[in-house]
Amino acid sequence: MNVLITGGAGFIGSHLTSALLQENRCNVTIIDMLHSYYDVNRKKERLKYLKSLRNFTYHQIDLLNEEKLSEVFKQNTFDIVIHLAALPGVAYSVEKPNEYVDYDIKATINVLKFAGESQVKHVIFASSSSVYGDQANEPLSEEMFNGKVVSPYAAAKVGAESFCHAFHHIYNYDVTVLRFFTVYGPWGRPDMAIPLFIKRLLDGESITVFDQNTARDYTYIDDIINGISLALDKGNGYKVYNLGNGNPVSMKQLLATMKSYFPAMSIIEKGWRTGDVTSTWANITKAQRELGYLPTVSFEEGLAKTIEWAKQYYTNKTYN
Numbered sequence: 544m545n546v547l548i549t550g551g552a553g554f555i556g557s558h559l560t561s562a563l564l565q566e567n568r569c570n571v572t573i574i575d576m577l578h579s580y581y582d583v584n585r586k587k588e589r590l591k592y593l594k595s596l597r598n599f600t601y602h603q604i605d606l607l608n609e610e611k612l613s614e615v616f617k618q619n620t621f622d623i624v625i626h627l628a629a630l631p632g633v634a635y636s637v638e639k640p641n642e643y644v645d646y647d648i649k650a651t652i653n654v655l656k657f658a659g660e661s662q663v664k665h666v667i668f669a670s671s672s673s674v675y676g677d678q679a680n681e682p683l684s685e686e687m688f689n690g691k692v693v694s695p696y697a698a699a700k701v702g703a704e705s706f707c708h709a710f711h712h713i714y715n716y717d718v719t720v721l722r723f724f725t726v727y728g729p730w731g732r733p734d735m736a737i738p739l740f741i742k743r744l745l746d747g748e749s750i751t752v753f754d755q756n757t758a759r760d761y762t763y764i765d766d767i768i769n770g771i772s773l774a775l776d777k778g779n780g781y782k783v784y785n786l787g788n789g790n791p792v793s794m795k796q797l798l799a800t801m802k803s804y805f806p807a808m809s810i811i812e813k814g815w816r817t818g819d820v821t822s823t824w825a826n827i828t829k830a831q832r833e834l835g836y837l838p839t840v841s842f843e844e845g846l847a848k849t850i851e852w853a854k855q856y857y858t859n860k861t862y863n
């Protein structure tokens with residue numbers, strides 16, 4: 544089986560590539576432009592680690608470059624495309640909304656179009672819990688999507704989901720949309736709360752908290768990778784699934800747990816941040832029922848592993 548992973552040098556993409564290479568399950572090709580949204584060295588280090596595992600093909604290409612992208616599709620026969628590449632981040636999307644039209648919508652259209660023209664059978668698209676907008680504090684099931692999003696990032700993901708449906712209709716390939724709920728773990732994205740807090744606390748600095756009355760359904764990276772792996776050979780028309788943990792953690796709870804690791808922790812409180820939602824909470828019944836998805840890593844266990852990784856990483860920079 545030949546699989547193309549876009550965004551393979553990213554946080555989720557590199558973990559997925561690592562899992563697929565170690566399982567020896569398929570031939571993997573990665574496309575990643577190494578976007579400078581966050582430290583490019585972290586992306587290069589992930590690729591270096593992946594190269595130490597097993598052979599795979601890597602193209603440093605911007606998905607917006609149609610000519611180069613079409614060459615990759617012409618030179619290969621992919622069975623499955625896992626489209627993870629995007630510009631992530633809610634706060635930056637408020638500052639630079641047009642970039643999200645380019646990297647999250649136009650790049651997705653290019654992938655969907657070339658996948659269709661080259662007879663790909665199944666496209667998996669990385670969407671986000673942010674598409675649910677700021678709904679009441681209750682488990683969000685897939686059908687609770689109502690389009691009332693509160694950030695340009697979320698709007699771009701909604702747009703990209705719609706294009707997924709349109710191109711599924713045009714090309715008749717299976718599309719599985721996976722809505723991830725705040726993912727964390729080793730090699731995490733340095734712009735997200737947990738990695739950001741850990742780095743600052745390891746450096747003895749204060750952390751900035753926007754609002755303590757928020758909650759997130761933090762989902763450990765291994766559970767997300769398991770969810771994507773389960774979806775790989777279950778293409779079946781156009782399907783949408785939540786991949787979350789199903790147990791939201793309040794900001795107060797996160798801070799209390801952080802303090803148990805870093806007793807000297809000091810906090811700078813800021814007000815509400817535009818674009819954020821109050822809480823996220825995944826209803827994972829559908830993914831459980833249809834994919835067999837069952838998250839197994841508790842927040843306490845996942846955070847312990849993430850802190851341990853960060854200590855090693857920032858000390859010797861060679862930890863895998």
Ligand SMILES: NC(=O)c1ccc[n+]([C@@H]2O[C@H](COP(=O)([O-])OP(=O)(O)OC[C@H]3O[C@@H](n4cnc5c(N)ncnc54)[C@H](O)[C@@H]3O)[C@@H](O)[C@H]2O)c1
Nearest residue numbers: 550553554555575576577578605606628629671723725726
């Ligand atoms: N991490 C989370 O909590 C989370 C939650 C919900 C959804 N998602 C989605 O999951 C996907 C992966 O997220 P991540 O956290 O691994 O982000 P990431 O930024 O670590 O990975 C995305 C990768 O895509 C690459 N990329 C971006 N635009 C590109 C382009 N035009 N051409 C080629 N490469 C490009 C980047 O260089 C980056 O390495 C994204 O679509 C994101 O929106 C992530």
